Amino acid sequence: MxxxxxxxxxxxxxxRHRYIGAVTLLVxxxxxxxxxxxxxxxxxxxxxxxxxxxxxYAQGKIVEATLATLKAFGLAAVLxxxxxxxxxxxxxxxxxxxxxxxxxxxxxxRAVPLLILIMIMYYGLPxxxxxxxxxFIAVVTGLTLYNGSVLSEVFRAGIESLPKGQAxxxxxxxxxxxxxxxxxxxxxxLRAMAPVIVSQLVVVLKDTALGFIVTFQELLYLAKSxxxxxQLGSPIxxxxxxxxxxxISLCLLLAGLAKFIEVRTKRxxxxxxxxxQLVNExx
Amino acid sequence: xxxxxxxxxxxxxxxxxxLQVFLWSALFALILGTIVGAMRVxxxxxxxxxxxxxxxxxxxxxxxxxxxxxxxGYPKLDLPNVSYTTLAIFALGLYTATYVAETLRAGINTVPLGQAxxxxxxxxxxxxxxxxxxxxxxxxxxxxxxxSVFIALLKNTTVAAGFSVAEAGYIxxxxxxxxxxxxxxxxxxxxxxxxxxxxxxxxxxMLENRLKVLR
Numbered sequence: 001m002x003x004x005x006x007x008x009x010x011x012x013x014x015x016r017h018r019y020i021g022a023v024t025l026l027v028x029x030x031x032x033x034x035x036x037x038x039x040x041x042x043x044x045x046x047x048x049x050x051x052x053x054x055x056x057y058a059q060g061k062i063v064e065a066t067l068a069t070l071k072a073f074g075l076a077a078v079l080x081x082x083x084x085x086x087x088x089x090x091x092x093x094x095x096x097x098x099x100x101x102x103x104x105x106x107x108x109x110r111a112v113p114l115l116i117l118i119m120i121m122y123y124g125l126p127x128x129x130x131x132x133x134x135x136f137i138a139v140v141t142g143l144t145l146y147n148g149s150v151l152s153e154v155f156r157a158g159i160e161s162l163p164k165g166q167a168x169x170x171x172x173x174x175x176x177x178x179x180x181x182x183x184x185x186x187x188x189x190l191r192a193m194a195p196v197i198v199s200q201l202v203v204v205l206k207d208t209a210l211g212f213i214v215t216f217q218e219l220l221y222l223a224k225s226x227x228x229x230x231q232l233g234s235p236i237x238x239x240x241x242x243x244x245x246x247x248i249s250l251c252l253l254l255a256g257l258a259k260f261i262e263v264r265t266k267r268x269x270x271x272x273x274x275x276x277q278l279v280n281e282x283x
Numbered sequence: 284x285x286x287x288x289x290x291x292x293x294x295x296x297x298x299x300x301x302l303q304v305f306l307w308s309a310l311f312a313l314i315l316g317t318i319v320g321a322m323r324v325x326x327x328x329x330x331x332x333x334x335x336x337x338x339x340x341x342x343x344x345x346x347x348x349x350x351x352x353x354x355x356g357y358p359k360l361d362l363p364n365v366s367y368t369t370l371a372i373f374a375l376g377l378y379t380a381t382y383v384a385e386t387l388r389a390g391i392n393t394v395p396l397g398q399a400x401x402x403x404x405x406x407x408x409x410x411x412x413x414x415x416x417x418x419x420x421x422x423x424x425x426x427x428x429x430x431s432v433f434i435a436l437l438k439n440t441t442v443a444a445g446f447s448v449a450e451a452g453y454i455x456x457x458x459x460x461x462x463x464x465x466x467x468x469x470x471x472x473x474x475x476x477x478x479x480x481x482x483x484x485x486x487x488x489m490l491e492n493r494l495k496v497l498r
Binding site: 020022282 | 324326327328329330333339340342343344345346347351352355356359361362382386389391399403409417428431432434435438439440441442444445452459464465466469472473476480481
């Protein structure tokens, strides 16, 4: 195997690599060992601290919290995809009075930290009389506004990456603007952008955890409430481990889907750097 | 306007801490990210495994969860006492390092193989071909996306507000004691973030244009 950084190794290099590899594994094992040692030394693995997770009632609560997380994610994902499409159409419009306000909207909501958006909904609106804002609504609205703006830019990057001839040919055979967008540009752009769009959905899923800060009753909220029960021995670390396992598996599943789509569509247009950058900026 | 002017001290303190957290975690993320990025492109297989494992695991962990662990779990481990701010910097650094690593790796991958082969063919040593041929090209490809990573980091510093760090995201909580309307305070905070992000985006675009010309 040869690449930009190194040639295929010879026999001496291979021996050296084996030593370096062994040292790397030792260092990593040492780090894990140390963490494990601290966990054991501070009695994190005692039965008392894990008992709660064997109680069916507590398990039901965990399932409930997971569903709350998934519900917020599902709703926010659908809404932000819709908003993203609408904003993208507004953004590429030929009419200045549509495209300029959309541009400002997108740039503003991309720049404001998501947590501040959620706080505006949750702390800012109820005193003004909008008392219907629950933590759930605050989280979903915040996620939608923020990710909708990001996704609209991703869609736009996808459309701009298409050859100009596609739209020109469509206009030449007499299609209207709407037809060109709906039948020619969008299907190709969505296909090219599918992996990036799913990556952005992973960001949405991860960011539902921000709901914890505005008392949305999801997984972290549950972990905190179990973890601070003194009669159970304050099992904050066990409950964090349980919740982390659920969160990370969900995200890994979704990220795996993104990877799968990417591999499946490898024959398509090359990866869009601008779109990847947009997702990085939102993560 | 009164809300801002009457409480200027809280706003200044909050954003100063935000910038401090941002700079320290950026530094930490750059160092750790470079190490992990180097591991991901290393010829040694175990190093690649470790790098890939770290990136895949931490990238798919919510930042809030990382901070949660550091803020509530770490103090239970009987390790040296550290302030919440330091713990937040640690969590932000660990999280952002994965993005730094991926950006660096993508940058190195943009350099065509022929460049390295040509460098070796004219007899440049490993160090020479790195410093004269590969790094200058990779560096150019890396700068704009790296700025995106730092913009994300700046916005992510607000998460620390949920874990007892009195930075910009916490201004609302401090000022609600003084009876200021939350919405006004939060809109000011949002405005300052928009300005800070605009500055970073401006620098990003400037560098992007400059590096494009050089190519």
